[in-house]
Amino acid sequence: MDFDLNDSQRELQRMVRDFCEREVKPRAAKWDKEERFPKEIIGQLGELGLLGMSVPEEFGGSQLDTVSIAVVVEEIARYDGSLALTVASHNGLGTSHVLKFGSDELRRKYIPDIAAGRKLAAWGLTEPGSGSDAAGIRTTATRDGDRWVLNGSKMFITQGSVGDVFVVLALTDPERRQKGITAFLLEKSMKGFTQRPLHGKLGMRSSDTAELVFEDVRVPDSHRIGEVGGGFIDTLKILDKGRITIGALSVGLARGALEESVAYAKERHAFGKPIADFQALRWMMADMATEIDAARLLVHRAAVLCDQGKPYTSEAAMGKLFASEAACRAAAHGVQIHGGYGFTSEFLVERIYRDVKLCTIGEGTSEIQRLVIARELLKA
Numbered sequence: 001m002d003f004d005l006n007d008s009q010r011e012l013q014r015m016v017r018d019f020c021e022r023e024v025k026p027r028a029a030k031w032d033k034e035e036r037f038p039k040e041i042i043g044q045l046g047e048l049g050l051l052g053m054s055v056p057e058e059f060g061g062s063q064l065d066t067v068s069i070a071v072v073v074e075e076i077a078r079y080d081g082s083l084a085l086t087v088a089s090h091n092g093l094g095t096s097h098v099l100k101f102g103s104d105e106l107r108r109k110y111i112p113d114i115a116a117g118r119k120l121a122a123w124g125l126t127e128p129g130s131g132s133d134a135a136g137i138r139t140t141a142t143r144d145g146d147r148w149v150l151n152g153s154k155m156f157i158t159q160g161s162v163g164d165v166f167v168v169l170a171l172t173d174p175e176r177r178q179k180g181i182t183a184f185l186l187e188k189s190m191k192g193f194t195q196r197p198l199h200g201k202l203g204m205r206s207s208d209t210a211e212l213v214f215e216d217v218r219v220p221d222s223h224r225i226g227e228v229g230g231g232f233i234d235t236l237k238i239l240d241k242g243r244i245t246i247g248a249l250s251v252g253l254a255r256g257a258l259e260e261s262v263a264y265a266k267e268r269h270a271f272g273k274p275i276a277d278f279q280a281l282r283w284m285m286a287d288m289a290t291e292i293d294a295a296r297l298l299v300h301r302a303a304v305l306c307d308q309g310k311p312y313t314s315e316a317a318m319g320k321l322f323a324s325e326a327a328c329r330a331a332a333h334g335v336q337i338h339g340g341y342g343f344t345s346e347f348l349v350e351r352i353y354r355d356v357k358l359c360t361i362g363e364g365t366s367e368i369q370r371l372v373i374a375r376e377l378l379k380a
Contacts, residue, residue, distance in 0.1 A: 028080035031206035046117020070248035077252025081355035094121030122163035135178035141170035160210025203354030250323035257334030295323035314376035321369035324359035
């Protein structure tokens with residue numbers, strides 16, 4: 001077993017860290033306060049190759065291994081969870097679905113622009129009445145000659161109002177439930193397709209979230225992704241890898257809480273000495289460091305298995321489950337260590353505390369992860 005990053009991964013890590021120190025750290029608090037998606041940074045991410053990390057070079061991507069992708073997402077999350085969520089979602093959901101299951105025509109038409117950041121990808125599964133019950137979607141697609149007519153809506157879609165290319169799951173055969181779900185590629189300019197941004201979120205406030213509404217949207221059959229009725233099975237494969245990136249995002253947020261807390265504890269004095277000298281706070285930081293290392297190892301194990309072409313469904317669920325819940329604990333400790341200051345937006349731990357909760361919800365709740373893990377354990 002080798003627990004060290006290789007030279008190229010370390011260089012990538014340094015590059016992303018330098019970029020975030022320079023371009024993200026000074027501006028992230030303002031983006032969060034204004035609930036504003038930072039469009040100005042997207043082009044730079046594209047130039048760095050961070051919006052096509054899983055895309056082959058023939059389509060203009062950087063084709064990184066999964067461990068490297070996890071490293072990138074963790075580094076960005078250390079400074080801004082919202083931006084890390086944008087990068088994780090763009091690379092791991094909409095892009096991957098088109099890349100893995102789309103036709104050659106769709107891949108060649110859309111993937112180069114997606115990988116370069118000229119177009120942002122979004123993925124539409126969740127609906128107002130179906131979250132964890134992914135197979136309970138009600139959006140329909142009815143065949144009409146060489147086209148499909150979509151009606152329905154999607155909720156809590158990342159990049160929903162700023163995206164350009166959308167992978168949308170719809171029922172093409174309601175009688176077959178999950179075996180009757182098909183994926184389609186939509187463009188924002190299609191008639192009858194409306195994007196409604198959502199505001200007032202607890203955290204991840206500068207990550208764009210929206211409701212998508214479809215009213216007789218006519219989609220050519222050439223924009224169908226995968227086989228008719230195969231959308232749900234393809235979705236499960238997409239979610240497995242997506243859980244690795246959300247696990248990495250969780251590790252980055254937790255690391256931010258720890259690093260901010262260590263720095264603060266060394267500077268803040270009480271009773272005539274740094275609060276870092278008090279055992280109660282030392283134990284908090286020791287627990288944070290231990291759980292962060294354990295979380296990263298679980299996430300990277302799943303990433304290595306993915307790269308090796310081995311089954312990793314359970315391992316991805318374990319990594320995501322443990323990392324997200326450990327990150328919530330780390331954020332809570334971070335606020336506690338900062339005391340009253342941790343309860344103000346002046347300090348990063350306050351934003352981390354708000355952002356981190358999404359990690360136990362998105363890409364499958366903690367309860368769904370436990371269901372997946374138990375199912376894998378008991379299927380033998």
